[in-house]
Amino acid sequence: MEWIRGETIGYGTFSTVSLATPSNNDSGELPPLMAVKSADSYGATSLENEKSVLDKLGDDCNEIVRCFGEDRTVENGEEMHNLFLEYASRGSLESYLKKLGGEGLPESTVRRHTGSVLRGLRHIHANGFAHCDLKLGNILLFGDGAVKIADFGLAKRIEEVTALNEGVQIRGTPLYMAPESVNDNEYGSEGDVWALGCAVVEMFSGKTAWSLKEGSNFMSLLIRIGVGDELPMIPEELSEQGKDFLTKCFVKDPKKRWTAEMLLHHPFVAVDVDQDGLVDEEDFVVNLKTEKVSTSPRCPFEFPDWVSVSSSSRTIDSPEERVTSLVTDMIPDWSVTNSWVTVR
Numbered sequence: 020m021e022w023i024r025g026e027t028i029g030y031g032t033f034s035t036v037s038l039a040t041p042s043n044n045d046s047g048e049l050p051p052l053m054a055v056k057s058a059d060s061y062g063a064t065s066l067e068n069e070k071s072v073l074d075k076l077g078d079d080c081n082e083i084v085r086c087f088g089e090d091r092t093v094e095n096g097e098e099m100h101n102l103f104l105e106y107a108s109r110g111s112l113e114s115y116l117k118k119l120g121g122e123g124l125p126e127s128t129v130r131r132h133t134g135s136v137l138r139g140l141r142h143i144h145a146n147g148f149a150h151c152d153l154k155l156g157n158i159l160l161f162g163d164g165a166v167k168i169a170d171f172g173l174a175k176r177i178e179e180v181t182a183l184n185e186g187v188q189i190r191g192t193p194l195y196m197a198p199e200s201v202n203d204n205e206y207g208s209e210g211d212v213w214a215l216g217c218a219v220v221e222m223f224s225g226k227t228a229w230s231l232k233e234g235s236n237f238m239s240l241l242i243r244i245g246v247g248d249e250l251p252m253i254p255e256e257l258s259e260q261g262k263d264f265l266t267k268c269f270v271k272d273p274k275k276r277w278t279a280e281m282l283l284h285h286p287f288v289a290v291d292v293d294q295d296g297l298v299d300e301e302d303f304v305v306n307l308k309t310e311k312v313s314t315s316p317r318c319p320f321e322f323p324d325w326v327s328v329s330s331s332s333r334t335i336d337s338p339e340e341r342v343t344s345l346v347t348d349m350i351p352d353w354s355v356t357n358s359w360v361t362v363r
């Protein structure tokens with residue numbers, strides 16, 4: 020495919036994202052404007068993984084960003100790997116919230132976005148993958164108000180997920196890490212649900228789900244997540260349905276945490292949406308049709324088709340020892356970036 024690179028629209032740990040216009044698109048197979056995610060040899064593995072996962076997930080889920088193919092270019096003497104993606108004209112939810120200057124989104128909008136992300140997660144999990152890096156920076160906002168999950172660079176097959184036994188790994192962003200990831204190196208679909216809960220808190224309140232005190236460090240955050248009973252902040256102003264939804268995401272034991280499929284039946288997201296309001300997010304109307312919404316199941320076992328997935332937890336150190344083992348000189352900018360660190 021012949022194409023022209025346009026302005027840069029985003030930066031990630033592994034890549035730079037810019038606009039791309041196909042220069043010969045007579046067949047009309049491609050959209051007139053795409054996003055191209057480009058990486059040098061350092062980020063190539065992540066892009067290859069992303070392409071392979073997106074191919075396996077297919078094009079039939081509206082809540083997952085579409086991939087139009089890949090190619091390689093030589094730019095300034097360097098080989099670049101390029102991945103062509105559906106262009107989200109309103110950027111990520113993270114950048115959108117930053118523009119609101121610390122304000123969160125109206126609950127009706129949070130409900131709608133949460134339902135969309137859950138449909139995306141259900142598709143990812145049903146196809147045997149875990150995203151492993153769900154956060155507001157990886158949820159993209161489109162011109163029509165739709166949101167889609169992006170950035171599959173760290174996604175993994177679920178059966179591989181618990182096999183991370185070569186040293187201690189921190190994947191994704193520590194603020195979104197689930198207790199079992201901190202304590203036992205487990206990165207599975209359950210961890211995506213925990214991360215979704217953190218994203219919901221942030222969307223609604225404009226603040227991260229873990230309040231970070233001045234002077235607190237990486238280590239103390241991991242201890243709070245992994246050890247003890249503390250849970251992420253549940254905003255006071257959220258409706259009772261919203262609070263209940265978050266308590267289902269923030270279950271420390273991954274085996275008892277609700278799945279994406281179960282959460283899609285929760286009244287917080289089981290709503291009908293007035294499609295006419297889709298263009299203007301602020302005017303977006305969410306109709307709560309309570310007669311259609313069943314009572315929230317009180318525990319995972321009230322879902323007849325729910326099967327407990329036993330996680331093959333390795334018998335390693337106690338949580339305290341495990342968290343202590345995460346101390347490293349390579350401390351990432353964990354509050355804002357996507358850095359990941361391997362400690363061996």
Ligand SMILES: Nc1ncnc2c1ncn2[C@@H]1O[C@H](COP(=O)(O)OP(=O)(O)OP(=O)(O)O)[C@@H](O)[C@H]1O
Nearest residue numbers: 029030031032033034036054104105106107170357
């Ligand atoms: N399809 C897209 N349309 C519009 N903007 C995009 C698109 N894909 C990515 N971006 C922007 O570029 C940023 C970086 O993209 P992405 O997170 O996919 O890169 P990455 O290198 O995998 O980053 P990470 O550090 O999260 O692993 C996003 O936060 C978003 O602002």
